[in-house]
Each structure stands twice: as structure tokens, then as C-alpha cells.
Amino acid sequence: MKYILVTGGVISGVGKGVLASSVGTILKSSGVRVTSIKIDPYINIDAGTFSPYEHGEVFVLNDGGEVDLDLGNYERFLDVTLHRDNNITTGKIYQHVINKERRGDYLGKTVQVVPHITDAIQEWVERVAKVPVDGDKKMPEVCIIELGGTIGDIEGMPFVEAFRQFQFRVGRENFCCVHVSLVPQPRTTGEQKTKPTQASVRELRGLGLSPDLIVCRSTSPLANESREKVSLFCHVAPAQVICIHDVSSIYRVPLLLEQQGVPDFFINRLHLQAPRVQSQRLLLRWKELADRYDRLLKEVTIVLVGKYTKLEDSYASVVKALKHAALAASHRLDLKYIEAAHLEPAMQHDDAQCYHQAWRELVGANGIIVPGGFGSRGTGGMIMAANWARKKKIPYLGVCLGLQCAVIEFSRNVIGWEDADSTEFNAKTSNPVVFEMPEHNPGQMGGTMRLGQRKTIFTSQDCLLRKLYHNKDSVDERHRHRYEVNPKVVEELEKNGMKFVGRSEDGERMEIMELQDHPYFVGVQYHPEYISRPMKPSPPYLGLLLASCGRLQSFANRGFRLSPKMSYCEDEDELSDEELTNITSQMNNDTSNSSSS
Numbered sequence: 001m002k003y004i005l006v007t008g009g010v011i012s013g014v015g016k017g018v019l020a021s022s023v024g025t026i027l028k029s030s031g032v033r034v035t036s037i038k039i040d041p042y043i044n045i046d047a048g049t050f051s052p053y054e055h056g057e058v059f060v061l062n063d064g065g066e067v068d069l070d071l072g073n074y075e076r077f078l079d080v081t082l083h084r085d086n087n088i089t090t091g092k093i094y095q096h097v098i099n100k101e102r103r104g105d106y107l108g109k110t111v112q113v114v115p116h117i118t119d120a121i122q123e124w125v126e127r128v129a130k131v132p133v134d135g136d137k138k139m140p141e142v143c144i145i146e147l148g149g150t151i152g153d154i155e156g157m158p159f160v161e162a163f164r165q166f167q168f169r170v171g172r173e174n175f176c177c178v179h180v181s182l183v184p185q186p187r188t189t190g191e192q193k194t195k196p197t198q199a200s201v202r203e204l205r206g207l208g209l210s211p212d213l214i215v216c217r218s219t220s221p222l223a224n225e226s227r228e229k230v231s232l233f234c235h236v237a238p239a240q241v242i243c244i245h246d247v248s249s250i251y252r253v254p255l256l257l258e259q260q261g262v263p264d265f266f267i268n269r270l271h272l273q274a275p276r277v278q279s280q281r282l283l284l285r286w287k288e289l290a291d292r293y294d295r296l297l298k299e300v301t302i303v304l305v306g307k308y309t310k311l312e313d314s315y316a317s318v319v320k321a322l323k324h325a326a327l328a329a330s331h332r333l334d335l336k337y338i339e340a341a342h343l344e345p346a347m348q349h350d351d352a353q354c355y356h357q358a359w360r361e362l363v364g365a366n367g368i369i370v371p372g373g374f375g376s377r378g379t380g381g382m383i384m385a386a387n388w389a390r391k392k393k394i395p396y397l398g399v400c401l402g403l404q405c406a407v408i409e410f411s412r413n414v415i416g417w418e419d420a421d422s423t424e425f426n427a428k429t430s431n432p433v434v435f436e437m438p439e440h441n442p443g444q445m446g447g448t449m450r451l452g453q454r455k456t457i458f459t460s461q462d463c464l465l466r467k468l469y470h471n472k473d474s475v476d477e478r479h480r481h482r483y484e485v486n487p488k489v490v491e492e493l494e495k496n497g498m499k500f501v502g503r504s505e506d507g508e509r510m511e512i513m514e515l516q517d518h519p520y521f522v523g524v525q526y527h528p529e530y531i532s533r534p535m536k537p538s539p540p541y542l543g544l545l546l547a548s549c550g551r552l553q554s555f556a557n558r559g560f561r562l563s564p565k566m567s568y569c570e571d572e573d574e575l576s577d578e579e580l581t582n583i584t585s586q587m588n589n590d591t592s593n594s595s596s597s
């Protein structure tokens with residue numbers, strides 16, 4: 001097993017996550033099996049109890065693990081399925097060590113950070129790195145470990161020390177260290193400044209880790225003199241200084257690494273087997289995606305009506321899934337966030353400007369998405385958005401809470417149950433059309449939801465979603481909820497045109513809703529965004545985007561199939577061999593140009 005540790009310097013949020021997943025992508029496209037571990041040095045056991053405002057979205061894994069959103073990046077980039085243990089937190093490590101101490105495993109010794117915590121970290125990493133993530137049950141060859149935060153943080157110290165020891169435990173040819181740092185370019189001088197990078201590399205070395213690659217994040221490409229300075233002052237060869245400047249899309253990052261010879265660097269440094277044949281094909285796909293993304297002309301406007309709209313990361317996977325689907329629908333995504341509470345009538349008196357602005361955006365949208373959320377704030381606005389979409393026949397996708405709001409709206413305004421509600425928002429409603437699932441365990445917040453991958457069986461042969469899912473009989477998607485559509489009201493809802501076309505295996509849980517006589521009004525109890533991939537857009541999201549740009553019907557005429565270029569496009573044919581050769585030679589040119597310059 002080979003390990004690549006990715007650390008960050010100068011500031012957090014420097015792009016370690018994208019860099020680490022891109023390193024994985026280029027290795028994977030060289031034919032190497034890759035897995036990853038994300039370390040979050042906070043005390044929480046997992047991300048489950050975080051407010052989305054704290055750390056952005058909580059990402060959910062197949063096994064129900066509620067983890068840091070960076071694991072989503074790994075899954076999307078590497079197209080792998082990770083497990084809850086791939087996310088290590090200080091809390092998990094301490095819990096593990098304390099449990100051992102209580103069992104008496106330390107035989108009366110004083111339990112200390114060094115060696116007990118640091119040993120536990122190393123053992124955890126070694127154990128988890130071996131777990132297959134590809135679906136083919138083969139052991140990974142390379143494990144990329146991203147250490148959250150920045151070098152020098154107090155919380156990160158035990159982890160840095162653990163890896164200082166680890167490099168000797170596994171041997172030099174099995175461990176290397178990538179340091180991602182910021183090279184700012186203050187407007188006053190316009191010059192790239194390498195001092196912060198120098199300082200953070202010095203700090204890293206002081207802690208006993210030497211960077212094998214220094215990745216400089218900058219707004220524009222790194223000037224030669226900056227590269228030389230970093231090389232000189234940080235004691236590495238110029239070829240070990242890599243630049244990732246701001247680019248048009250994250251799809252370009254693996255290509256930038258490839259152009260700077262990073263795959264070869266790792267292959268030599270870690271004595272990896274030479275790249276295998278199919279290698280380039282995957283990177284070609286990335287190049288194709290990046291190029292198509294840059295060439296998109298037409299725009300589609302989607303509004304996201306949610307309650308955590310102040311922090312973009314709160315909806316990270318939803319936004320990514322929308323982007324994947326928009327790219328497949330060959331449209332540039334114009335995404336607008338509406339704070340749901342701003343749509344509510346009370347807002348008209350409190351802040352008329354916000355209210356009118358919110359409504360202007362809602363009525364101007366080609367499509368509406370109401371994503372997941374907890375608590376009652378803003379749900380009035382979400383219900384109004386569902387009402388608008390239903391009545392005006394605007395494409396609508398309700399995810400989890402968004403499905404529940406659509407059901408409440410329909411019950412109130414179509415069936416006429418005026419106080420229809422979810423018991424989450426109004427415990428006393430006489431029409432609990434959405435209610436707590438029986439297994440919900442009140443009193444404790446962490447890990448008490450219906451979480452992770454569950455099966456949904458299609459109950460109708462002839463529904464849109466089934467076709468979007470390539471006519472499968474069932475789908476496996478990830479869940480995270482406590483409430484559900486009340487099975488007692490389903491018959492009445494269905495009689496009025498709201499169909500539940502997908503249900504849990506026991507038939508008790510309503511998973512997929514489709515409204516009749518509407519171009520696209522869909523609700524799903526699960527979160528399809530978690531398994532959307534750039535090259536495999538999530539079907540419910542794809543449906544929303546195609547409907548929003550008026551292409552759903554022609555997609556249906558094509559038999560609901562994307563072209564091999566992963567796009568919906570009437571005139572596009574498959575990538576011919578000739579085209580493939582052209583792209584390959586173009587790529588080789590790009591690579592040789594950049595390495596010679």
C-alpha cells in the first residue's frame with residue numbers, strides 16, 4: 001500500500017480537497033486503484049450533528065455514515081464508494097482509545113497522546129486503506145489522506161506526529177507528502193508572494209515532514225521566478241513545485257496536474273507499476289467535459305428554495321448534481337438561491353424588498369428545486385414554491401423536505417385539508433400528512449435517522465422516473481430523514497393525481513412521487529445528489545434540467561439515453577475513433593508544449 005498525505009498551508013479552504021481528489025483521478029486514469037481518507041481534527045464523532053452553517057453540507061455514505069463534504073468530492077472524482085471509517089475525526093480516535101482503556105487493553109499503563117493516540121491513528125489508516133472501494137472487491141493500491149485544517153493548528157498536531165512516525169513505519173518508497181499552499185498576488189504590487197508558502201513549509205519541516213510536492217494555489221499561473229523562489233527557499237527541485245491557478249471549472253484540475261508531469265512523479269517516487277493501457281481514456285473524458293463546459297452557450301435558470309442559502313457549501317452536493325445534469329443537458333447553469341422565508345407573506349411587511357426580489361426570482365425561473373432541510377423555518381416559503389410550480393407547470397424537484405412540502409401543499413390546496421402539515425412543523429395538526437417514522441428515536445440527536453442506502457422499488461411500469469433510471473425495477477439511493485409521507489393518506493393523494501411510483505421494499509415508505517398532468521413535478525424521499533457523478537448525472541436531476549430547458553420530450557424520443565459524450569444533444573453522435581485520435585494527439589501536444597515552456 002502506498003500513501004500520499006495531503007496537507008495545507010497558510011489558509012484553510014485553499015483547495016486541498018479538490019487537489020487531493022484530482023491527484024486520485026490522475027492516478028486512477030493511470031490504471032492505479034485509489035482510495036482516500038479524510039481527517040477532520042475536530043472533537044465531534046461525525047458530521048451528523050453539524051448545522052449546515054458550520055461546515056457546509058453533511059455528506060451521507062452508503063453505509064449511513066454522516067461525513068465531511070470532502071468525501072463527496074472523492075466519491076465524485078474517483079467514482080468510488082467510501083465507508084464511514086474513511087472519515088477520521090479526533091473524536092473517533094479518542095473514543096476508540098478510551099474504549100480500549102476501559103476494557104483494560106493498556107494493562108495499567110498511562111494512556112498518552114504519544115504513543116497511544118498516534119498509534120491508534122496509524123493503525124486506523126493502515127486498516128481502512130485496505131478496504132475495497134471500487135465495487136470489484138480488489139484492494140486499493142494507493143491511499144490519499146487529506147489532513148483537514150492547516151499545518152500548525154493545535155488540533156492537527158497528533159495527526160502530524162502520527163504521520164511523522166508513519167513514514168518510517170511504512171518506508172520511504174511507500175509514503176509521500178504533498179503540501180498545498182497559497183501564493184497570493186496582492187493587487188497593490190501585482191506580484192506573486194511566496195513568503196507565506198515558505199513559512200508554512202518551514203513549519204511542516206519543523207514537525208518532521210518534508211514535502212515531496214508543493215502545490216501553489218494562485219489566481220494566475222505561477223511565474224518562473226516564483227517557482228524558483230519556492231524551490232530555493234523550500235529546499236525542493238523546481239519540478240516539485242506545481243501550480244494550480246484558478247481555472248474555469250474543477251474538471252480542469254486533473255488536466256493541469258497531468259500537464260505538469262504529476263502522474264510520472266508519483267509513479268517514480270512511489271515505485272508504482274507503469275501505467276496500464278486504458279489509462280488516457282479517462283483523462284480524455286475529463287478533458288472532453290472541461291471543454292464542453294467552457295463551450296456551453298445556452299443558459300438555464302434554476303432557483304434553489306432553501307433555508308441555508310447564506311453559505312453555498314450547505315448545498316454542495318445538490319449544486320454539483322445540478323451542474324452535472326446541466327452539462328449533460330448542454331446548458332450553462334444559472335443557479336439562484338432564494339431564502340425560503342423571503343417568499344412568505346409576513347416578509348412583505350418586514351422587508352418588502354427581500355420579498356419582491358424573492359418572488360421576482362421565483363417567477364423568472366425555468367425550474368425549481370427545494371432541497372432537504374430540518375425544522376420549520378422557511379417551510380411556508382417552500383410550500384409556496386411548490387404551489388407556484390404545480391399551478392404554473394414549472395418543472396419542480398423536491399428532495400426529501402422538498403417532497404414533504406409538495407405533499408403538504410397538494411393536501412391543502414387540491415384535496416382541501418386546510419391544516420395538513422408535517423408533525424415536524426406542527427405537532428398538533430389534525431391532518432398529519434407527513435409524520436415521524438416509527439423507528440425514530442427521540443431524545444438523542446446523533447445517528448437517529450433513517451440513514452444510508454436503501455432500496456426503492458418502482459410500483460408503476462409507466463412512469464417518467466423509471467424511464468430516467470433506464471427502466472430499472474429498483475434503485476438504490478441514500479437517505480437521511482426522520483419524517484415520511486403518512487401511508488394512510490396515500491390513497492387519497494393518488495386519487496387526486498399525486499402518484500407514488502416508487503416505494504420501499506416493504507411498501508410502507510413513499511420514495512418517489514410524480515404528479516400527473518404536469519411536465520415534471522417530482523419528489524423523492526431520498527437524496528439522489530449524493531451519488532451524482534460528472535459522467536453519470538443523477539436521473540431525477542437530469543429530468544429537472546431537461547424539463548427546464550424544454551428538452552425532456554426529445555430526450556424521451558431518444559429512448560432516455562445520453563450519448564457516450566454524456567450529453568443529451570439531438571444531433572450529437574458518438575465519439576468516433578477519428579475524433580478520439582484527434583483529441584489524443586491534441587492532448588499530447590498540450591502536454592509537450594507545457595512541459596517545454
Ligand code: GLN
Nearest residue numbers: 372373400401481482483
Ligand atoms: N426534516 C425532514 C425529515 O427529517 C427532511 C429531512 C431532509 O430533508 N433531509 O424527514
